[in-house]
Amino acid sequence: MALTSQSKDFPKWYQDVVAKAELAEGGPVRGTMVIRPYGYSIWERMQAEVDVRIKATGTQNAYFPLFIPEEYLQKEATHLEGFSPELAVVTYGGGKELSEPVVVRPTSETIINSFIAKWVKSHRDLPLKLNQWANVVRWEMRPRIFLRTTEFLWQEGHTAHATEEEAWDFAVQILNEVYRDFMEGVLKVPVFTGIKTEAEKFPGATHSLACEAMMKDGKALQMGTSHALGQSFSKMFNIKYLDKDGEHFVWQTSWGVSSRMMGGLIMTHGDDSGLNIPSGLAPIQVVIIVVKDDPEVLEMADKISNELIEAGVRVVVDTSTQESVGRRSVDWEIKGIPVRLELGPRDVKENQAILVRRDLAQNKDLAKAPVSLDDVVSKTSDALLEAEEQIAKAALTQKNENTFPVKSIDEALEATKTGFAVMPWDDLGASGEAVLLENGVSVRCLQKSSPENERDLPKSTDEPNLVAILARAY
């Protein structure tokens, strides 16, 4: 009945939250998931916030087909090699065996680039920046709801540029201004950003950049990636433009974030009371609990609700008085609603409501306070802001306190039992990386050892003085 505690069994806690907060459940085909309305409303908020940032980079949305001719994937050897074990291939259609099998997209580089090749002729067609929101399929052996599912939702951006430098700069811009800003600004999930090692990079890319977040169990979750593709796809698909100097192959990027971020949200902020959503993201920011089925209380609840809505707050009124207050409080807490206003006959008489902050649920004395109905709107807005700040602060503390500088592989293996390890890449190298991998620890990304700011990313894994961020990963 009760939620499994995080300390007792973290994976079980995660499954419990997903189920009890009514976020999602498994589909009939292994590895698929049904995203329930409440879970989907959170995803829609994520989509909206990411989409507006993507558009701000001058990128336009479009849509490409789910089915891709198998031969398209065969054009880029590394790309095919990377994805072939997890492809779903359709061999029958319309009751007949297909002469040319079609692949259900695992990603859309190939099909999108086959069209970019048609659309790009002149330097005036560049840069071309496309994005699509879509589902993709990668057949997974060990599915975990939201974190690794056979079918998942994402956005994938695909761009073409005239120069290598411009493509690189754009890949960095997406990582910093879209993904990092969204994750730290809206999700309140602090991330490490850096470049992927040769072993970890995207199949077909020349360089992969990533945002890596630390979950509450100390494991890493890749929250987003941005790739410089070089000219590997443009050469395969013959994407060329003309300028005064003649014909040139374009330089490309691709980048994505997925429904996996739902898992990141849950495991970064969740606690033993359930989900805990930052106010800015929350599809429901305030729930007004009508304690007792009483006309005066109902009337007052509606009045407060309307005032909050006018102030731009996303609010619902819970009038299901056939359930106990305790039950309803727990249910809304599991769903992570940032602020709860409890309103009963006593409160109406005293012109007040009880304001309860979700982020303080582990400390019930602090969590509750009466607020006058005269300034309930401003007090609620303040509480929403304070709750969000508290969530962000706690996540940052968790990340900082569990990131350990280490000097050897042995120390790294020890440190990554509970958190992240940071080790000079020159000391580790590809051979050390292989040793770590055998022990379940991977290089999440490489960073400059003393960047002026964290957004200053290495251009190559060969740069001197890089540090490796090490962790066990989902």
Next chain:
RNA sequence: CGGGCUGUGGCGCAGUUUGGCUAGCGCACCUGCUUUGGGAGCAGGGGGUCGUGGGUUCAAAUCCCACCAGCCCGACCA
């Protein structure tokens, strides 16, 4: 691919060893009454081809055979 385990109402399980009367229990669900300030109580109620097919038997959830599905461990892959 190898080894182990499990299939019983929406979910979680008992019952199988030793065949036997109408297949039970918890949660959830429905109805009524009393309740409602941190997971309400009482009473009543609905819901099951016991994974599928075959066999043994007077009688099978239970024993036998085959098949199917799922889970765990290993291998493989990242």
